[in-house]
Amino acid sequence: MEVKPSSEQEAARLDAVLQKIERVRQARRHKFYLRDERITLSHGSGGKATHNLIEGVFAPTFSNPLLDALDDAAVFSLDGSNLQLAFTTDSYVVSPLFFAGGDIGKLAVHGTINDLAMAGAQPLYLSASFILEEGFPIADLRRIVASMQQAANDAGVAIVTGDTKVVQRGKGDGVFINTAGVGLRRARWPLGQTCLQPGDIVLLSGSAGDHGIAIMLAREALDIETDVQSDTAPLHTLVAALLESVGERLHCLKDPTRGGVATALNEMALASEVAIGLDEQAIPVHPGVRGACEILGLDPLTIANEGKLLAVVASEAAEEALAVMRAHPLGREAAMIGSVQAEPPGLVFLRTEIGGMRVLDMLVGDPLPRIC
């Protein structure tokens, strides 16, 4: 026979459970801890494991006021000048080197341009460093370099310095590329992931997950045929149009690369201590990406993009920002996907298609090989 607990016991049990749930909520908002003894592929996924590594090793050691913001680019002025510069760097280790919609070279140029653009800067100069593996075909290298120059020409930036190293066969994966970039900051107001305010509207410039799925499908193990192409593109002209029309009502720009839209929004929610509510049905996802995600058990919102941006704007500027994005070739499918709320801070949640509600967490560390 079951003994029914007294109401006090029941209340105490309930309190204990509620405290636990509150602890989980705190833990989610919390600092990142690095417990691993070795680097695993998860540390490169762009999700939580990557944050654990950055906050466990790099950030505390290198700590300085410019770095501590942990934004895509550092922004600073030179003595006596009222010009602000943005400075960033990124490495590219994608496999395969050539894929539907692009190649590693194009990606290396676009990625760094986009990091500068997200800081509200106009990209000016890039560097390019190559780590080449013994035996790598020169013809492939020519193709990659030509693609980089083409991408730089199209974007109106110049590659002005560089470096080359060669490693023994088996010590690299064909070619790794690092690019750094300098840009001139146009936005002269607070713009970044700490600047979200309750009431703001979140816009996404186009469909989610194209790049990551294109790369995954390019790997031989998956025999899925789709028309999905990488979305790799330089976003600085789209950003320039937004800065011009929306001005100070633009609060944050972020390109949802590794870890996807979910991770980028979680970073913003944590940095600004706000909640972000999304409407799943409003988020554009191409049928090919959606289909591949259904088959592979992936969430398009945690898949990488290389030519999309998230813009957070004051609510009165949302319609205008949407119109500006849709008028730009890279923002034709732009959509308002959610809004910023005060409570509960640090959390991103999603109203699902079926009408349910759930938390949308950061990518935790996928078992999939690197994709950008």
Added chain:
Amino acid sequence: MKFVDEYRDPELAKRIAAEIARLSDGRPLKFMEVCGGHTHTIYKHGIEDVLPRSIDLVHGPGCPVCVLPMGRIDDAIAIARTDGVIFTTFGDMMRVPGSKGSLLDAKADGADVRFVYSPLDALKLARQHPERQVVFFAIGFETTAPSTAVTLLRAKAEGIKNFSVFCNHVTIIPAIKAILDSPDLRLDGFIGPGHVSMVIGMRPYTFIARDHHKPVVIAGFEPLDIIQAVYMLVKQISEGRAEVENQYTRVVRPEGNVRALEAMARTMELRPFFEWRGLGFITHSALKLRSEFADWDAELRYEVPGLRVADPKACQCGEVLKGVIKPWECKVFGTACTPETPIGTCMVSPEGACAAYYNYGRFSMAAERDHLRSLSQTP
């Protein structure tokens, strides 16, 4: 998108949920799903949010990753560390901790561990690398066992000798039996696994209705599939019936898939007993390779520690799997045990009840509190 959107219609969901509320008339009901895919769908789409609060979904031992005991993972890691071996596994097995680290750690340490989407991909690797030994880490219920069987048949037919299978396939019916025999059981019915039933058919579940008087509804994996299955369960209860019904008629045949069962029977046989994480040893609950396939049996080919490793003391995966406690009632949930640092396997796979709850848990503290209060008021 065709074949997806039809199963996610919010208006229809609302209508069925209202009908469930009417039929159940506020009576609290607990249903267990015994398929990790269902657990994942329930959390991913926030289905508990759509259903009336009186309906409680309990997430049973349906995730093959979650029920694998640590000793077997240690064995897998030992094989993976053997010289010359390419060890292949499904992706979500990579992060599951054994007693000394996971396959991902072994990989970081230098073991050649690769993830594949199918055992046939592992066989392909064996053909491409005749100088290496390729081992496939076979896990899963009757859903994945047929593809392992077909791969074994093909390896034998082609005479591929540098390929072997570390077999950990388990069968769902003995696990359900163990749960039904558990003294702390408080369930009102089962949502039957869709893909497993596609293979085994409907007949193996009849004892649940006949001997235990609990209704079973085999369901598909879209949100409306689950909601409809709950409706069918509630309807059975309101009409005083306990039967095995099939909601997933577009895939599941009453007799199952005879060819898949045949392939399994040709390559595998029941083990006398097998350990399930959290549930302990269950008789006739797992499969091993038949002696005709001894040449492809990694358990015979490699020396493995074969030790039984006790679950961490703090871990309450067993109670979670049996539905005795909710994930957040576990002592270490969300504190010592998180998706990044899992202690119990329920936290590792995204299909695990704890990981699903942690990742997709209800967002609103207020709603959580109300729900818990309503649960605690149940008689």
